[in-house]
């Protein structure tokens with residue numbers, strides 16, 4: 257079943273001239289993990305916010321085309337209603353903390369209270385989300401006392417507890433140290449294994465190659481490619497558009513070592529290892 | 537970037553979240569004034585900025601909540617002066633909307649007007665609460681001198697408040713204007729009150 | 739995390755009184771002496787407030803607040819006894835300086851009133867968790883979005899204060915002068931406060947986005963994670979305080 261359908265989406269921020277999204281179309285199947293890549297200011301965050309309805313409802317501006325999330329059309333809905341279908345986690349862990357709650361447990365409850373989830377169900381959902389993200393032991397801590405990685409996992413738990421069909425993560429690790437980054441990626445992988453539909457915006461292409469089923473490549477608001485990681489990252493025009501292929505791909509390319517399919521280059525460590533082994 | 541009308545506003549998320557930030561900015565202004573040992577309060581920069589960004593109503597609410605929070609956390613007397621803060625927010629918001637905080641010269645005049653408002657509202661409160669004093673050393677010294685010479689409690693109280701407030705509010709508005717000028721476009725955009733989405737479909 | 743709240747955690751009956759009742763008490767403590775402008779009434783209400791504060795076991799913690807109040811009240815006492823415009827009856831003379839009876843009593847009225855108002859607020863502030871206060875108000879019908887605004891101030895302000903500490907250190911280490919002549923200190927103000935303000939306004943946008951996607955503007959009835967707290971007979975206490983206020987008003991009207 258298709259969870260996200262984007263058709264000819266165009267968007268321009270108020271007070272600007274240029275389209276931030278220009279005729280973007282793609283579809284996401286249930287349970288897929290999609291990596292969204294592209295150089296700075298290519299429109300990744302704008303696209304992410306278009307799926308949860310912040311574009312256009314929060315920013316206003318000029319909008320064309322359609323975004324349909326789990327059967328509802330974003331343009332004719334509200335951000336609150338869409339929040340039951342699609343959730344988003346942002347870059348900065350600090351500004352995602354509501355600031356009105358004194359414990360991690362209460363913080364995760366915030367969205368559920370707003371949506372009017374009954375109390376007993378709320379607690380069940382929070383326990384589940386905290387356990388899934390591995391922060392159940394911190395449930396009584398003050399949200400601001402957590403480390404960056406823990407805080408970001410709390411942000412993910414806060415969204416997961418709202419039980420959306422789709423979760424979008426906008427560079428969730430860009431402000432974290434390596435330890436925090438690892439924690440968050442493991443959590444994302446676990447969500448995906450649970451059957452969640454995940455869209456992950458990420459600069460580190462090695463990570464995308466390792467986790468994503470498909471890659472959506474944006475440049476100047478347009479879709480450059482929407483295909484498997486190996487197809488997208490084997491392309492020759494990546495550098496021209498400000499992207500550096502995963503390091504394994506670069507090495508294999510330099511050595512002219514293609515994958516067994518004869519078309520693409522390996523994009524992960526395992527893939528490169530296999531190819532190198534055969535080469536020897 | 538002008539809002540549609542001075543009183544037209546909605547409690548958008550961006551304007552509600554501005555309120556705690558405004559209170560925080562007030563707090564920090566006061567703390568920095570203390571750190572630098574300035575003989576002023578400088579504790580209404582957030583209120584004035586909120587007014588400039590989101591209009592007089594949000595400014596006034598920021599002022600009110602500011603004094604409630606001060607009252608709950610530092611100094612219960614500030615509850616009494618909540619009304620003054622509300623009026624500072626209202627007047628600054630209207631002046632900003634009318635373009636009266638548009639350049640340095642105008643900002644000084646706007647600061648004087650905001651200061652005068654504060655004095656006019658605070659004086660009766662001072663008279664009722666403290667019998668006319670303000671608790672500021674120089675102001676109270678003036679108060680005593682005027683009382684001794686004119687026997688007018690109101691005049692003394694008015695002048696007591698005036699010497700401190702006028703300078704304070706001019707500086708507050710100038711600092712707010714300096715910061716406002718440096719704000720990026722996409723922050724100002726949040727508060728234009730334009731709720732229309734243009735269609736790009738043919 | 740540092741907290742800016744003045745709340746003191748104690749076991750006392752005042753801690754078990756609901757926040758709304760304490761607000762009613764503040765109204766009563768301010769209104770009654772206004773409706774009966776007599777020194778005795780003001781004194782009586784002040785004593786009641788002080789006894790309550792004592793029973794709340796927080797009186798020691800409130801001393802710092804009273805410190806400032808007493809300092810100003812002493813100057814009030816001096817200035818009014820000397821210069822109060824209604825001064826007529828000299829009671830004491832030290833050389834040139836004359837102390838007057840009217841000014842003294844006027845200063846006394848002010849002092850009772852100030853102490854009374856401050857104390858009634860202190861009862862609320864020192865014995866009530868701010869989160870409980872907000873939650874009570876929301877249950878009473880305050881918009882949850884405004885509830886959010888008040889509750890978040892308590893955490894956002896300390897966050898900003900720690901940002902302020904970092905920036906002050908950074909600017910000082912870059913050689914900014916924060917001591918010396920008044921003009922030097924004045925000049926330091928804007929570069930110090932500017933960055934904190936700017937970053938907090940940028941945070942406003944991000945936080946607004948994060949709240950929206952968590953149903954901040956959802957229509958329909960909200961629920962509460964926490965069960966309503968078990969306060970000491972809230973209805974009885976509230977009605978009694980309301981009755982006191984009403985009796986005072988009626989008494990005033992028929993007088």
Ligand SMILES: Nc1ncnc2c1ncn2[C@@H]1O[C@H](COP(=O)(O)OP(=O)(O)OP(=O)(O)O)[C@@H](O)[C@H]1O
Nearest residue numbers: 269272276294295296297298299300301302303722
């Ligand atoms: N609030 C805004 N107002 C106006 N223009 C904006 C706003 N946010 C983004 N833009 C513009 O929209 C375009 C796309 O930006 P976007 O943030 O979506 O890119 P991005 O791919 O997420 O970049 P990054 O990798 O830096 O996060 C850019 O040209 C940017 O300047």
Ligand SMILES: [Mg+2]
Nearest residue numbers: 300301302426
């Ligand atoms: Mg981005």
